[in-house]
Amino acid sequence: MPDVHIRGSRARGIRVLAATGALAGLLAGCGIRATQVPTDFGPAPSMVPCELSVTDIATQTTPSGMPVDVFLLCSGALVRVNRSVEVAEGTEEAQRRVRVAQGLLDALAGDPTDVEDEAGYSTAVPAGLTVTGPTPGDPEDTLRLSTAPDTLPKDALAQIVCTFADSTAAGDNGSVVLGGTSAESLRRYECTPETESSPGAGGPPSTGVNGS
Structure with a gap:
């Protein structure tokens, strides 16, 4: 047979x-x-979604300034990428925190690099956001945004909270106190694993500050 x-x-x-x-x-x-x-x-696609190879990273322009990490969106989750911020030597600590925070906001609102864009990275943080330090009566680690945090898209707020909480802009406990420019209540936000995996689901968890 x-x-x-x-x-x-x-x-x-x-x-x-x-x-x-x-x-x-x-x-x-x-x-x-x-x-x-x-x-x-x-050829098969060279870029795996949400993954940057060593070669891809090496081809990007090496940033100047202080290296930092920010969280961008990719495939419905937060993904850490490298950026840098400029802070003058000798800047007083309180002002240094604010300048780092502003640099992080600018980095979040900027366009992803060509390599990141090809891999599917994006951002929901609107351009033009600014940040200031605490007003009288605020905790010393307070950061006040030009747009009230609770009016931002949930995934944009998650990006900001996780980026701030992972930087010298926040306190030492992995959380960040945020408010708007008006006298509305402040809230302390946390970046949890759930926030990183589903930033648009419910927003980062928070608790009231100063009895609010």
């Missing part, structure tokens, strides 16, 4: 070749040049 199968396969192959040759002859007789069916569909 195996010999019969092999012979049958070989016979079918001969018939296919003969038919192909006959078709080529007919096309040539009609003045049409026969071509082979293409089998090369091009």
